[in-house]
Amino acid sequence: MMLDANHAPPVPAQPQAIRREDYRPPAWTVPEVSLDFDLDPATTRVRARLEVSRREDTVEPLRLDGAGQRLVSVLVDGVAINDWRLDGDTLEVPLTGDTHVVETEVEIAPDANTQLMGLYASNGILCTQCEAEGFRRITYFPDRPDVLARYRVRMSADKARFPVLLANGDPIASGDLPDGRHWAEWHDPFPKPSYLFALVAGDLACNRSSFTTQSGREVELGIWVREADLPRTHHALHALKLSMAWDEHVYGREYDLDVFNIVAVDDFNFGAMENKGLNIFNSRYVLADPDTATDMDYDHVAGVVAHEYFHNWSGNRVTCRDWFQLSLKEGFTVFRDQGFSADQGSAAVKRIEDVRALRASQFPEDAGPLAHPIRPESYLEISNFYTATIYNKGAEIVRMMATILGPQRFRAATDLYFDRFDGTAATCEDFVQCMEDAGGVDLTQFRLWYSQAGTPRVSASVTHDAGSGRATLRLGQQVPATPGQSDKEPMVIPLKLRLFGAATGRPLTDEQLVMLNQASDTIVYEGVTERPVLSINRGFSAPVVIESDRTPDELAFLSGTDDDPFARYEATQQLMLDTLVAGAIEGGRTNHDAVIRAVSATLSDPSLDPAFVAEAVLLPAEGFIADQLAVVDPEAVFAARQALRSDLARQLEEQWRAAYDGPREPYAYTPRAKGSRRLRNVALGYLAATNTGDAGKLAFTQFAAADNMTDRQGALQVLANGDSDERVAALDIFYNRYADNALVLDKWFQTQALATRADTVEIVAELSRHPDFSLANPNRARSLVGAFGVNQRALNRADGAGYRFLADQLIQLDKLNPQTAAKLLPPLGRWRRFDATRAVMMRAELERIVAVPGLSKDLFEQASKSLE
Numbered sequence: 001m002m003l004d005a006n007h008a009p010p011v012p013a014q015p016q017a018i019r020r021e022d023y024r025p026p027a028w029t030v031p032e033v034s035l036d037f038d039l040d041p042a043t044t045r046v047r048a049r050l051e052v053s054r055r056e057d058t059v060e061p062l063r064l065d066g067a068g069q070r071l072v073s074v075l076v077d078g079v080a081i082n083d084w085r086l087d088g089d090t091l092e093v094p095l096t097g098d099t100h101v102v103e104t105e106v107e108i109a110p111d112a113n114t115q116l117m118g119l120y121a122s123n124g125i126l127c128t129q130c131e132a133e134g135f136r137r138i139t140y141f142p143d144r145p146d147v148l149a150r151y152r153v154r155m156s157a158d159k160a161r162f163p164v165l166l167a168n169g170d171p172i173a174s175g176d177l178p179d180g181r182h183w184a185e186w187h188d189p190f191p192k193p194s195y196l197f198a199l200v201a202g203d204l205a206c207n208r209s210s211f212t213t214q215s216g217r218e219v220e221l222g223i224w225v226r227e228a229d230l231p232r233t234h235h236a237l238h239a240l241k242l243s244m245a246w247d248e249h250v251y252g253r254e255y256d257l258d259v260f261n262i263v264a265v266d267d268f269n270f271g272a273m274e275n276k277g278l279n280i281f282n283s284r285y286v287l288a289d290p291d292t293a294t295d296m297d298y299d300h301v302a303g304v305v306a307h308e309y310f311h312n313w314s315g316n317r318v319t320c321r322d323w324f325q326l327s328l329k330e331g332f333t334v335f336r337d338q339g340f341s342a343d344q345g346s347a348a349v350k351r352i353e354d355v356r357a358l359r360a361s362q363f364p365e366d367a368g369p370l371a372h373p374i375r376p377e378s379y380l381e382i383s384n385f386y387t388a389t390i391y392n393k394g395a396e397i398v399r400m401m402a403t404i405l406g407p408q409r410f411r412a413a414t415d416l417y418f419d420r421f422d423g424t425a426a427t428c429e430d431f432v433q434c435m436e437d438a439g440g441v442d443l444t445q446f447r448l449w450y451s452q453a454g455t456p457r458v459s460a461s462v463t464h465d466a467g468s469g470r471a472t473l474r475l476g477q478q479v480p481a482t483p484g485q486s487d488k489e490p491m492v493i494p495l496k497l498r499l500f501g502a503a504t505g506r507p508l509t510d511e512q513l514v515m516l517n518q519a520s521d522t523i524v525y526e527g528v529t530e531r532p533v534l535s536i537n538r539g540f541s542a543p544v545v546i547e548s549d550r551t552p553d554e555l556a557f558l559s560g561t562d563d564d565p566f567a568r569y570e571a572t573q574q575l576m577l578d579t580l581v582a583g584a585i586e587g588g589r590t591n592h593d594a595v596i597r598a599v600s601a602t603l604s605d606p607s608l609d610p611a612f613v614a615e616a617v618l619l620p621a622e623g624f625i626a627d628q629l630a631v632v633d634p635e636a637v638f639a640a641r642q643a644l645r646s647d648l649a650r651q652l653e654e655q656w657r658a659a660y661d662g663p664r665e666p667y668a669y670t671p672r673a674k675g676s677r678r679l680r681n682v683a684l685g686y687l688a689a690t691n692t693g694d695a696g697k698l699a700f701t702q703f704a705a706a707d708n709m710t711d712r713q714g715a716l717q718v719l720a721n722g723d724s725d726e727r728v729a730a731l732d733i734f735y736n737r738y739a740d741n742a743l744v745l746d747k748w749f750q751t752q753a754l755a756t757r758a759d760t761v762e763i764v765a766e767l768s769r770h771p772d773f774s775l776a777n778p779n780r781a782r783s784l785v786g787a788f789g790v791n792q793r794a795l796n797r798a799d800g801a802g803y804r805f806l807a808d809q810l811i812q813l814d815k816l817n818p819q820t821a822a823k824l825l826p827p828l829g830r831w832r833r834f835d836a837t838r839a840v841m842m843r844a845e846l847e848r849i850v851a852v853p854g855l856s857k858d859l860f861e862q863a864s865k866s867l868e
């Protein structure tokens with residue numbers, strides 16, 4: 001029965017929440033599936049042949065998920081049937097036996113697919129994106145991660161337009177057809193969930209190589225891009241080989257197919273996707289050369305290549321039972337990619353970058369209306385849960401277990417996990433159980449990290465009695481209330497700590513790992529002969545906020561002497577943060593001396609790695625300063641930061657100049673050369689903040705002389721922030737030089753959207769009407785609208801123009817690409833943190849969004865939860 005418009009069921013006013021506790025195993029499994037694609041951008045015909053098998057105890061009909069396709073026919077065991085039923089998007093097929101062959105034929109329209117889920121076209125390439133629920137847009141199927149099937153795929157397409165046909169697994173056969181068409185068949189021997197299905201058809205060139213695994217198997221590697229982009233693929237290919245070797249060496253994980261392909265596409269909702277044997281990437285995480293990619297871009301390419309590759313074990317060989325377990329694969333895989341990147345250069349700098357990213361995106365999420373535990377209890381739209389909490393906090397929670405177990409037992413635990421759950425769909429609980437079984441530890445209370453949201457706050461203070469030589473450390477913890485969770489239990493918080501002598505600078509204790517597992521605890525140290533200074537949460541051993549009563553002098557002392565580089569960085573940041581918070585509250589009367597002394601000492605310490613120095617002397621971001629305030633005045637935060645910045649700039653001008661003019665490295669992507677470029681760009685920023693008049697010229701000279709994108713973009717950002725004559729010239733030169741390179745044009749939009757100028761709202765609004773701007777391309781949308789959303793000063797402008805602009809863009813974008821629109825909404829949900837006038841304006845924009853007729857479930861969930 002086909003439903004026509006008159007008989008369609010009423011669309012529920014409120015989308016239905018999916019709840020973790022409602023999980024039931026699938027009624028039917030699908031051991032084997034064959035797919036036949038007649039590919040065409042306008043109309044693609046998909047024939048699916050599913051071998052289905054009833055689970056012993058079920059009497060349910062076969063229910064197949066679908067969305068957005070035209071159903072042409074249904075056959076059961078080779079016979080056309082007409083007693084199937086469409087219940088909304090779900091196809092119900094009544095079946096009497098225990099095993100059947102169900103065949104369907106559908107039509108889909110890749111060219112019209114702007115949401116970029118399912119099969120879509122990107123600059124002439126046909127490609128798929130199936131995680132989380134995109135496969136149902138390709139064919140009817142039980143589109144859930146606990147249904148694992150073996151896939152055979154046949155594709156046919158016009159040979160001139162689509163000479164390359166790729167799918168998961170290994171290529172089996174191919175040939176020509178009449179009418180200029182051709183075909184190819186691929187077979188993936190590993191059972192997989194539908195979200196890992198992929199195909200690509202296009203006119204692509206390949207950078208080929210091979211890798212010999214630890215057991216001596218030869219794997220063919222290919223990075224597929226447009227012909228003109230081939231010279232930009234070497235870094236990604238190199239990173240892939242490093243990742244394959246690293247996973248063998250560190251986790252004992254070997255690749256398992258004969259072929260591993262990566263394809264770059266320009267239109268992609270996220271970073272990349274780990275489809276079995278056929279990773280599909282946003283081109284910004286594949287393409288890199290010195291002229292077009294910054295050092296940070298290079299780092300991201302390597303990190304994302306590694307991340308997707310590592311999913312082959314943590315995600316593909318062992319997958320997730322349901323989407324509530326998403327952090328099982330994502331948190332663990334982020335932890336793995338962080339370890340890989342740390343091993344490629346400075347582990348300390350990598351840790352600093354990761355913690356900075358956590359504080360910039362996950363801490364605010366955990367403190368706002370969209371806070372959720374790393375294993376959520378319910379959702380309306382699963383794509384909204386690909387969050388910093390699931391990914392980055394998830395990684396921190398794996399890291400804490402690795403710290404508790406120590407390296408050998410952690411490795412034994414991951415071996416056990418891969419072994420025990422290979423070929424299955426597992427849960428977070430399964431992972432923790434392996435940590436307990438192989439680690440010989442009890443993680444009962446630790447499991448609260450999976451269920452309780454919110455960033456714990458840990459108080460720490462040390463008292464010392466010189467007479468008795470006794471030092472007492474008092475620790476306390478408090479987990480803040482989050483939506484739906486008002487009362488929290490104390491967590492297990494592993495804190496690495498050490499005491500140093502204030503007088504001699506000597507360590508007074510070894511580093512110890514303290515497990516804080518109650519609301520408060522006290523540790524007594526005897527024989528402490530000098531006043532101790534506390535170094536705590538070393539290496540950021542737990543994702544918490546530390547509230548300590550350390551004085552500016554003590555922080556400055558740690559900043560100069562702590563033997564843990566992360567703790568040294570932290571002490572400097574805390575000192576800056578305390579000063580900036582005071583400045584934002586008191587408005588201009590704050591004493592900057594301690595910060596200036598600490599930064600000066602860091603700049604002049606010859607034992608320090610320049611890459612570390614560059615991180616340590618950077619002021620905390622405006623957003624992070626704002627997060628410390630009860631009520632945020634964004635102008636006061638901006639002013640306090642500018643005041644400290646220009647004081648640092650002026651008083652240390654000679655040191656900044658020395659850092660800027662110091663020995664230069666010729667361009668190379670090596671940790672050393674990267675560090676020197678980074679420090680030079682940071683120094684340039686400070687020199688510009690001296691406001692002595694020649695900042696524009698200095699930045700423009702660097703811009704014009706640059707032989708790499710790191711130097712060029714660093715200078716361009718400094719110019720874009722200011723108002724020098726050189727600003728417009730540099731932006732024009734940059735635009736004209738890269739007008740045909742979309743990824744670099746993204747930087748042109750982004751640099752202007754991030755600018756700290758007072759008129760950024762007007763500039764960005766103008767750019768949204770630029771002929772090169774389009775909301776249809778997610779990278780371009782993010783480069784302007786996404787960057788604007790994190791620009792604290794511009795977004796929160798007192799007249800509300802920033803909020804209005806953002807809401808306007810989201811409403812438009814939602815019609816094309818709901819996933820991307822929903823990702824850009826959270827800045828509007830921070831209204832509780834601001835003064836009443838701003839809060840009212842932000843709420844009004846959220847209400848305007850919620851009231852849009854035909855709003856997507858994605859944007860509805862984000863906006864409505866942000867209003868609660």
Ligand code: 0A1
Pocket residue numbers: 129130131132269270271272273274307308330386
């Ligand atoms: N699993 C991918 C992330 C990803 C999720 C959803 C997507 O749909 C548009 C795409 C990619 C990863 O962790 O890299």
Ligand code: ZN
Pocket residue numbers: 307311329330333
């Ligand atoms: Zn991932």
